[in-house]
Amino acid sequence: MKRCACLIAAAAAALTCCTAQAQPRPRTDAIDLSRAVLDPRFMFSVTLLPGMTRDQFLQKRRTEFDEMDVNHDGVVSSADPAAETEIFNATRRAGRLRQILSADVDGDGVVTREDLETFLAGPQAPLVGPIGQVVGFLAGPQARIVGPGLLGQIVGFDRDEVMGFDRNGDGRLDWSELVAWAHAGPDPGINFAMAPRYLVIMAFNDDHDGKTTWAEFRAGVEKFFQSVDTDNDGTLSLEEIEANRQRTGYGPPAELMRALVPPR
Amino acid sequence: MRTRSKRLIRTAPACALAVAACLAAVTLAAAQQPAALAERVLARSIQSGMTLARYLDQSRAEFQNLDLDHDRALTSADGEGVRRRSAAAMRAGVIGEIMRADLDGDGKITQDEVVRLSIALAGVAPQESEENRRKRVDDVVAERMKPDLDHDGVIDAAEIIAYARQRAGAASSGGANAAIEAALTFDADGDGKVTLAEYEAAAARVFRAIDTDGDGVVSKDEIDAYRRPAR
Numbered sequence: 001m002k003r004c005a006c007l008i009a010a011a012a013a014a015l016t017c018c019t020a021q022a023q024p025r026p027r028t029d030a031i032d033l034s035r036a037v038l039d040p041r042f043m044f045s046v047t048l049l050p051g052m053t054r055d056q057f058l059q060k061r062r063t064e065f066d067e068m069d070v071n072h073d074g075v076v077s078s079a080d081p082a083a084e085t086e087i088f089n090a091t092r093r094a095g096r097l098r099q100i101l102s103a104d105v106d107g108d109g110v111v112t113r114e115d116l117e118t119f120l121a122g123p124q125a126p127l128v129g130p131i132g133q134v135v136g137f138l139a140g141p142q143a144r145i146v147g148p149g150l151l152g153q154i155v156g157f158d159r160d161e162v163m164g165f166d167r168n169g170d171g172r173l174d175w176s177e178l179v180a181w182a183h184a185g186p187d188p189g190i191n192f193a194m195a196p197r198y199l200v201i202m203a204f205n206d207d208h209d210g211k212t213t214w215a216e217f218r219a220g221v222e223k224f225f226q227s228v229d230t231d232n233d234g235t236l237s238l239e240e241i242e243a244n245r246q247r248t249g250y251g252p253p254a255e256l257m258r259a260l261v262p263p264r
Numbered sequence: 265m266r267t268r269s270k271r272l273i274r275t276a277p278a279c280a281l282a283v284a285a286c287l288a289a290v291t292l293a294a295a296q297q298p299a300a301l302a303e304r305v306l307a308r309s310i311q312s313g314m315t316l317a318r319y320l321d322q323s324r325a326e327f328q329n330l331d332l333d334h335d336r337a338l339t340s341a342d343g344e345g346v347r348r349r350s351a352a353a354m355r356a357g358v359i360g361e362i363m364r365a366d367l368d369g370d371g372k373i374t375q376d377e378v379v380r381l382s383i384a385l386a387g388v389a390p391q392e393s394e395e396n397r398r399k400r401v402d403d404v405v406a407e408r409m410k411p412d413l414d415h416d417g418v419i420d421a422a423e424i425i426a427y428a429r430q431r432a433g434a435a436s437s438g439g440a441n442a443a444i445e446a447a448l449t450f451d452a453d454g455d456g457k458v459t460l461a462e463y464e465a466a467a468a469r470v471f472r473a474i475d476t477d478g479d480g481v482v483s484k485d486e487i488d489a490y491r492r493p494a495r
Contacts, residue, residue, distance in 0.1 A: 059390065062390075063388075063390060066387060066388040067387060067388075070383075070384045071380065071383065071384070072383045072384075072388075083380065083384065084384070086367045086368075087364070087367065087380075087381060087384055089369070090363070090364055090365070090366055090367045090369065090381075091364050093363065093366070093369060094359075094360045094361070094362075094363035094364040094366070095360060097356070097359055097360055097363050098356045098357055098359060098360030098363075099356070100356075101352070101355065101356035101359055101360075102349070102352055102353045102356045103352065104352055104355070104356070105348045105349065105351075105352045107351070107352065107355050107425070107428070107429050107432070108425065109421060109422075109424070109425035119349070175371060175421035175425075176371055176421075179366075179369070179370075179371035182363075182369075183369060
């Protein structure tokens with residue numbers, strides 16, 4: 001238990017370290033996640049439900065593994081979170097370009113001060129749909145209740161902040177200046193939704209080569225399943241999951257499972 | 265994050281088709297009975313539980329949003345402005361989708377970047393054969409390399425901008441255009457301008473048409489009945 005706490009603390013420290021290193025263009029390939037791991041029993045245990053079979057559990061982990069293997073080279077290594085982060089940041093920059101180019105009414109790929117002024121004088125919150133089409137305009141009070149997601153995203157920015165990127169001072173933002181603006185702004189650096197999952201998968205690295213193969217991960221996954229499936233019938237019961245929670249401290253409490261899975 | 269964008273990519277063409285289909289239907293109907301159609305467009309923003317006063321507040325906000333030049337009247341100039349803005353947003357959307365592949369952030373896109381992004385976006389479907397996965401990746405790569413108009417394996421700024429113009433020109437734009445076109449038909453005195461009073465009169469007419477039991481509040485059933493296509 002104490003060891004787990006240490007591991008989690010180490011993982012948290014590693015994450016903090018990654019964030020602190022984040023520059024406008026972070027060198028994410030320098031992050032070595034293979035040294036920081038989370039106790040996999042934690043992540044595995046929270047997904048357990050009564051009635052779950054060994055095959056179902058394995059299939060879930062296989063899907064996870066494939067998702068984490070971003071570059072599809074058959075192993076999960078530091079290259080994968082690096083690739084994931086690269087795509088994550090590129091997508092964020094692309095979103096910013098989409099915002100700023102909404103002001104380019106003549107479509108020449110250049111945003112002038114005049115374009116910005118015209119754009120900002122109009123409704124400040126065009127509602128942009130999933131393929132970039134304007135699906136409507138929202139007035140101030142309504143704009144607050146519609147965030148990114150289902151309907152699209154709100155477009156809005158500050159003219160002076162944007163024109164600050166007009167390096168040569170000609171009153172026009174050309175492509176390279178627009179790209180520079182896209183780079184600016186809070187850079188998330190690392191996708192925090194994904195980071196803990198990488199820390200878990202990195203724990204399965206028996207030969208310490210910094211790469212987790214599916215064979216390595218599968219062996220760990222099966223060992224874990226067996227440790228919970230104490231009667232060895234290939235299916236987890238509520239009692240087995242509860243016993244696992246007593247032993248490890250991880251997993252859904254019995255009353256939550258009862259609520260989630262009605263007794264048959 | 266990645267899963268959501270994957271889903272988006274899969275659904276985007278379907279959305280575009282749906283939008284195009286709606287617009288086609290709308291255009292057809294417009295030729296038959298323009299006034300009724302315009303009112304239907306106006307009624308899109310009404311929500312159940314609204315009173316007339318609340319709906320008129322919202323209509324005023326809509327009016328102000330459409331009145332791009334702030335001259336307190338909707339004119340063909342506003343129509344042109346809205347069309348230009350929505351075309352710009354279409355192009356911006358196309359560019360945003362292309363630029364997701366600019367992984368190193370240098371403002372241009374190489375075939376290698378497109379391949380890396382496509383592999384990540386394609387993922388692996390459960391129990392999928394390697395051959396099938398490759399085919400899906402190839403399809404995504406081919407689609408994403410389309411802006412490479414001179415086929416030199418690099419998509420540069422000029423190609424991105426040209427491709428966005430091409431694509432946005434071919435596609436029909438969405439709801440904002442319909443809103444201003446509908447609004448411009450509410451020119452009761454025929455002077456080429458729709459004033460706030462004229463717009464509100466149309467909104468009030470719509471409200472009363474929906475509020476069939478006349479209790480001053482529109483219910484979900486009343487709205488559904490109104491939106492049901494007329495036979």
